[in-house]
Amino acid sequence: MLVKGMVFRLEGELPFDAKSLLEDFRVSANSAIRIGLMARVTSRNALCKLVYKDFRKDYPRMYAQHLVSAFEVAGCILKNHRRRLRKGSGGHVPYVRRLFMKTENQAYKLDRANGVIDLPIRAGCHIKLKLVLSNYHRRYLDDAGYSLGSLTLFPDRAIIAFRKEALKPFVPESALSLDTNERSLDGVFTKGRNIAIVKAEFPDVAIIQQRHHDRRRRLQKKKAHDRRTGRDLCKKEGAREHHRIEYRLHQVANAVLAFAEGHRSAIVLEDLTGFRPGRGKELNRRLSMWPRRKLHSIIEYKAQWRGIPVVKIDPRYSSRKCPICGRIQDSRMGTELVCECGWHLDRHVNASLNLLQTAISNGMAGGLRFDPGAFQHDVMMILYEPAMAARSEPNGTSDAGAMS
Numbered sequence: 001m002l003v004k005g006m007v008f009r010l011e012g013e014l015p016f017d018a019k020s021l022l023e024d025f026r027v028s029a030n031s032a033i034r035i036g037l038m039a040r041v042t043s044r045n046a047l048c049k050l051v052y053k054d055f056r057k058d059y060p061r062m063y064a065q066h067l068v069s070a071f072e073v074a075g076c077i078l079k080n081h082r083r084r085l086r087k088g089s090g091g092h093v094p095y096v097r098r099l100f101m102k103t104e105n106q107a108y109k110l111d112r113a114n115g116v117i118d119l120p121i122r123a124g125c126h127i128k129l130k131l132v133l134s135n136y137h138r139r140y141l142d143d144a145g146y147s148l149g150s151l152t153l154f155p156d157r158a159i160i161a162f163r164k165e166a167l168k169p170f171v172p173e174s175a176l177s178l179d180t181n182e183r184s185l186d187g188v189f190t191k192g193r194n195i196a197i198v199k200a201e202f203p204d205v206a207i208i209q210q211r212h213h214d215r216r217r218r219l220q221k222k223k224a225h226d227r228r229t230g231r232d233l234c235k236k237e238g239a240r241e242h243h244r245i246e247y248r249l250h251q252v253a254n255a256v257l258a259f260a261e262g263h264r265s266a267i268v269l270e271d272l273t274g275f276r277p278g279r280g281k282e283l284n285r286r287l288s289m290w291p292r293r294k295l296h297s298i299i300e301y302k303a304q305w306r307g308i309p310v311v312k313i314d315p316r317y318s319s320r321k322c323p324i325c326g327r328i329q330d331s332r333m334g335t336e337l338v339c340e341c342g343w344h345l346d347r348h349v350n351a352s353l354n355l356l357q358t359a360i361s362n363g364m365a366g367g368l369r370f371d372p373g374a375f376q377h378d379v380m381m382i383l384y385e386p387a388m389a390a391r392s393e394p395n396g397t398s399d400a401g402a403m404s
């Protein structure tokens, strides 16, 4: 089951009854945390057994279901707290600071045609919350294939979980193999006997990251005498940076997926999970790896929703191996891989050929054939480039005609 959280802004102010519900929710979650800490209990059911009766007396106004979900929130926080303690960090007593409440789908109703939430507060008291709807929201509300999950309510917005049965991935008729680099995805698209180079460029991700890195360093130096302000400013910087980078990564992922969907392609990526950076410049390496991993997780997540098959391949030797004769080069120098057998190709593109070869020999989509000899050096398809960000629908199929 796939779940997607959708954020809705609320029309107008939150009614008084809803505000006091949020406050009651926070107070009851925090008391449950305190009691759970003392009794060394973290599960929702154990908390229920322990404190439900007393709580009913203290919070007679609150609908029982909401009280139970306050215990659930408390249980989650306690579990995280316990995990941090085990790791040896996070000593202070946890508490809920933000004003919010969460509830499961039995406890609220949503009028999907008009975007109105009906939320019970207590016996005989319901409130209506009008959601601000865009076309994007409409698509989910109008599609009966999505069922509703939990509702999380904040003073100014609501998050509703939409759920859907995962689609069965289609049987690919072609493959899109991509080597993930700091500034681009480089790879090949293969269909029938043909192979062409593909590219999706996102140079601004590394630029944004570098700029923020420098600015953070300057801030830390400047605010060295006031560490709290320094830390807060850095946090703000970090959030902004993540936001800007993620926006771009989503655009790239959308373009790649639109292409794959249009050509019924399986997507082949290197498996980055085993990647362990060396000791020396560990932090820098980790920072520069983050967008790549993030891009992969966005692609995989979105592909699941759309039923596009994604295959992950161990990237060992992929950037040093010749796909024709299998020789492995000693060094990774130069932008081209030149082999004694006469094969030469851009190193990144070559890596994607190796990933594809492994994917096919591992049995990806039985019918797919792959013949490096049919390589068309002169065909290059641009899946994405920064200029496309201005357009609403990136068009990744501009010269796909050359391939059929």
Ligand SMILES: [Zn+2]
Residues within 6 Å of the ligand: 322, 323, 324, 325, 326, 327, 339, 340, 341, 342, 343
């Ligand atoms: Zn060779």
